[in-house]
Amino acid sequence: MKQIVKRWRMRYTSWGDMVFDVCNYSLMLVLCVVMLYPMLNTLAISLNDANDAIRGGIYLWPREFTLYNYEYVLKENTLLNALLISVLRTVLGTAISVFCTAMVAYVISRPEFVFRKFVTIAFILTMYFNGGLIPTYLLMRDLHLIGTFWVYIIPGIIGVFNLIVIRSFIEGLPNSLIESARIDGAGEFRIFLQIVLPLSLPVLATVSLFVAVYQWNSWFDVFLYNSSNPNLSTLQYELMKILQNTNATMSGKTAADAFANAHADANTVTPSSIRATMTIIASVPIILVYPFLQKYFIKGLTLGGVKGE
Amino acid sequence: MEIEKHIKTITPAPAAVESHLSKRKNIWKKIVQQKTLILMSFPFLIWLFIFKYLPLWGWTIAFQDYRPGLPFSEQEWVGWKHFRFLFQDEAFFRVLRNTLAMSIINLVLGFVTAITLAILLNELRNGKFKRIVQTISYMPHFLSWVVAASIISYALSLENGIVNIVLQKLHVIDEPILWLGVGEYFWGIIGASEVWKNLGWNTIIYLAAIAMIDPEQYEAAEIDGASRLQRIFYITLPSLKPTIVILLIMNLGNILETGFEPQYLLGNPMNLDYSENLDIFVLKYGIAMGNFALATAAGIFKTVVSFIFLFSANYIAKRLGQARLF
Numbered sequence: 001m002k003q004i005v006k007r008w009r010m011r012y013t014s015w016g017d018m019v020f021d022v023c024n025y026s027l028m029l030v031l032c033v034v035m036l037y038p039m040l041n042t043l044a045i046s047l048n049d050a051n052d053a054i055r056g057g058i059y060l061w062p063r064e065f066t067l068y069n070y071e072y073v074l075k076e077n078t079l080l081n082a083l084l085i086s087v088l089r090t091v092l093g094t095a096i097s098v099f100c101t102a103m104v105a106y107v108i109s110r111p112e113f114v115f116r117k118f119v120t121i122a123f124i125l126t127m128y129f130n131g132g133l134i135p136t137y138l139l140m141r142d143l144h145l146i147g148t149f150w151v152y153i154i155p156g157i158i159g160v161f162n163l164i165v166i167r168s169f170i171e172g173l174p175n176s177l178i179e180s181a182r183i184d185g186a187g188e189f190r191i192f193l194q195i196v197l198p199l200s201l202p203v204l205a206t207v208s209l210f211v212a213v214y215q216w217n218s219w220f221d222v223f224l225y226n227s228s229n230p231n232l233s234t235l236q237y238e239l240m241k242i243l244q245n246t247n248a249t250m251s252g253k254t255a256a257d258a259f260a261n262a263h264a265d266a267n268t269v270t271p272s273s274i275r276a277t278m279t280i281i282a283s284v285p286i287i288l289v290y291p292f293l294q295k296y297f298i299k300g301l302t303l304g305g306v307k308g309e
Numbered sequence: 310m311e312i313e314k315h316i317k318t319i320t321p322a323p324a325a326v327e328s329h330l331s332k333r334k335n336i337w338k339k340i341v342q343q344k345t346l347i348l349m350s351f352p353f354l355i356w357l358f359i360f361k362y363l364p365l366w367g368w369t370i371a372f373q374d375y376r377p378g379l380p381f382s383e384q385e386w387v388g389w390k391h392f393r394f395l396f397q398d399e400a401f402f403r404v405l406r407n408t409l410a411m412s413i414i415n416l417v418l419g420f421v422t423a424i425t426l427a428i429l430l431n432e433l434r435n436g437k438f439k440r441i442v443q444t445i446s447y448m449p450h451f452l453s454w455v456v457a458a459s460i461i462s463y464a465l466s467l468e469n470g471i472v473n474i475v476l477q478k479l480h481v482i483d484e485p486i487l488w489l490g491v492g493e494y495f496w497g498i499i500g501a502s503e504v505w506k507n508l509g510w511n512t513i514i515y516l517a518a519i520a521m522i523d524p525e526q527y528e529a530a531e532i533d534g535a536s537r538l539q540r541i542f543y544i545t546l547p548s549l550k551p552t553i554v555i556l557l558i559m560n561l562g563n564i565l566e567t568g569f570e571p572q573y574l575l576g577n578p579m580n581l582d583y584s585e586n587l588d589i590f591v592l593k594y595g596i597a598m599g600n601f602a603l604a605t606a607a608g609i610f611k612t613v614v615s616f617i618f619l620f621s622a623n624y625i626a627k628r629l630g631q632a633r634l635f
Contacts, residue, residue: 020537024429028438031426032445034505038460039448041471056469100353107350114339119350122357128562129616131364132608133588134595138377139364155360158353188345217453220570224596240455243462243574272463279459286451291444302517 039283042276046070050273069277072269078230079238083281086216086235089152093215098208101158102200105166106192127160140225149232151225152218162207165300169203170196206300209293213286239278246271371606377599391606401590401607407496408586411572412564414500419511419560422504424553427515428545432537446509454506458574461502465489489575492583499571499584518552519545554626562619565611587611 012018040060045053046069048062057063073079107113108120131139136155145151173196181191197204219236226232290297340347371391373384395401426446433439449457464471465488473485488494522544530540569588576584585593587607595604 014536017537020432021434024432025438027429028433028442032442035445035449035509037471038464042460042463058469059471103349104353107346110346112339112343113346114336114343115347115350119354122354126357126361128619129365129612130361131367132605132612133591134370134601134605134608135364135367137596138367138370138601139360143359154356157356188343189349192349213451217455219453219455236453236455239459240574243455243459246462275459275463279456283452283456287448290447290451294444294447298513298517301513 039287042279045273046276046280048273050268050270053273054270069269069273070281073274073277073281078233079235079278081231082233082235082238085149085232089149089218089234090212090215093153093156094208094212096153097157097159097162097211098204101162101207102166102197102204103192104158105163106170106196108163109167109170110188123158123160123163137224146225147229147232148226152215152221155221156211156214159207159211162210166200166203166207169200169300173199202296203300205293206296209290209297210300213290216282216286235278235282239275239282242271242275242278246275368605368609370602371609373602375602375605377601387602391603392610394603395606395610403582404585404587404590407583408565411496411499411586412566414496415503416560416564418500418504419507420553420557422508423511424515424546424549426508427512427519427549428541430512430516431519431545432541443509443512446512448509449506450510452506454570454574457502457506458571461498461505462489462575465498489577490579492580495575495580495583498575502571502575503568514556515549515552518549522548558619558622558626561622562615564618565615 012021037060041058044058044060044062047065047067048058049064049066050069052064074083104119104123108116108123110116113119130136140146140151140155145154177195177199178191181195186194217236219234219240222232222234222237223240227237369381372386372388374387374390375384430439430443433442452460463469465473467473467485467487470485470488472488473482476482477485486494488498526544527540530544535543565587569586569592572584572586573589573592576589591604591607591611594600594607
């Protein structure tokens with residue numbers, strides 16, 4: 001105890017200083033609780049027996065532990081299919097988008113490129129306007145993209161913000177590497193593929209995270225373009241439908257009825273437990289990945305913010 | 310010899326023509342030389358044109374009595390009819406009010422909380438603790454709005470909602486409240502949800518700006534006997550001013566983009582009068598009711614007003630001698 005007091009005396013020059021720190025640290029702890037609690041609570045409910053959970057009183061720990069909710073969700077064909085589509089669009093969408101965005105970023109980072117200004121401005125301009133919901137919808141219809149899987153991928157191939165972030169990074173690479181490869185006779189595409197891409201891994205990690213999160217979290221394009229095609233539904237969209245059911249009826253009991261009509265087996269699962277379980281499944285992949293990329297996305301975000309042009 | 314010389318002096322033109330020609334030739338040569346670069350970027354230029362510029366053509370719908378299926382030449386042009394209808398529609402003004410109110414609440418709350426948190430994080434002396442707090446505070450940003458709405462509506466629910474439980478334990482309220490069932494609470498709920506979701510994320514750019522401040526300034530202030538709070542108010546905050554101004558301009562440009570997802574996902578028939586914003590209005594008229602023309606008109610109104618806001622904010626910042634966007 002004495003030692004602690006001594007250490008504190010050494011660290012703080014004034015009472016005000018100490019009070020400030022005590023308040024600051026407590027406030028940060030409260031903040032962490034507010035950020036984490038809803039998630040942990042949802043996890044506890046998803047791991048608790050559904051009928052028991054209705055009684056309430058579950059906070060951070062399940063009372064009657066079971067994995068049945070997960071078993072139920074993963075056995076349901078529509079939900080399993082939605083999970084697969086979610087994974088597929090995330091993997092494919094991210095790979096295609098990151099590769100294409102990086103390629104264009106490389107081209108507009110070449111100072112000698114004739115159309116450099118034209119291409120750059122054409123892309124950046126689109127940050128300041130958009131056609132709006134209806135014209136975009138009609139375009140997708142005219143392109144026959146509605147009702148297909150590709151409506152998730154093609155409209156988002158290149159993100160302008162990501163483009164700027166990658167370009168800024170490539171511009172910072174030592175030009176001598178690219179020049180010497182060119183003298184050795186490598187073509188532009190090979191330089192991009194074998195020199196620039198491997199060197200850009202940190203920024204590609206950042207952008208991949210952004211795109212993957214976007215793809216994984218999307219539900220509006222499913223709702224807008226593919227709501228009549230259950231085979232192309234995604235996890236987020238299925239969760240959204242459950243949520244809308246509960247919201248529309250509000251009071252817990254009628255929601256349970258509405259849900260029971262849609263999903264049989266109402267004795268062992270409840271809308272509340274299904275909601276919690278799907279919420280966890282829909283967020284766990286991201287929560288597991290983002291802390292490891294923290295260093296990169298912070299850098300990427302500041303890079304894009306500073307050099308936004 | 311002399312004649313030759315003479316010719317040279319009176320006709321300097323060929324040289325100029327030649328250099329012009331060679332310039333053109335050079336461009337062609339360059340184009341041929343850079344054909345790989347062109348091949349690597351032009352497909353995406355076509356993509357850009359189709360997906361980003363072509364929809365602008367769709368704006369013409371707002372000036373027609375658009376009927377799907379008819380070719381463009383047979384559509385009936387009606388001028389400003391749909392815009393006039395919009396501005397006489399009471400529902401449209403309610404929607405506009407909701408959009409602006411939620412935007413302003415989000416803007417003010419978002420800025421104040423993010424700047425405050427960035428400064429408080431910067432004052433943490435324990436690096437490890439600081440990193441943990443940061444990591445945790447970024448988490449909600451990565452969740453989808455569907456997940457967030459699911460969590461929020463459960464936290465606000467009547468029976469087991471944590472908000473009601475805590476407020477009752479603290480004796481702030483006697484009876485649990487159906488938060489999402491009362492329209493008047495909706496703007497506040499959206500504001501709080503936005504803060505919960507994006508607070509940590511929004512601090513990133515401020516923390517980066519704070520990291521750029523010369524530490525000598527703090528050392529000098531400490532020697533001069535400035536307290537913690539004085540250092541915050543006289544060094545940190547003023548140094549953040551350019552960043553704040555730029556972000557403010559960018560956000561003013563998005564003043565009508567309150568977002569669509571939180572309002573749509575947390576909205577229900579009971580709070581409709583307060584939750585419906587411009588985007589939901591467009592969706593309702595356009596997709597659900599099939600009135601493409603009216604919905605497009607509302608969309609155009611939104612884009613044009615956003616543009617005006619963005620440019621005015623930028624202009625004002627320029628006049629005030631502040632950092633600006635472009």
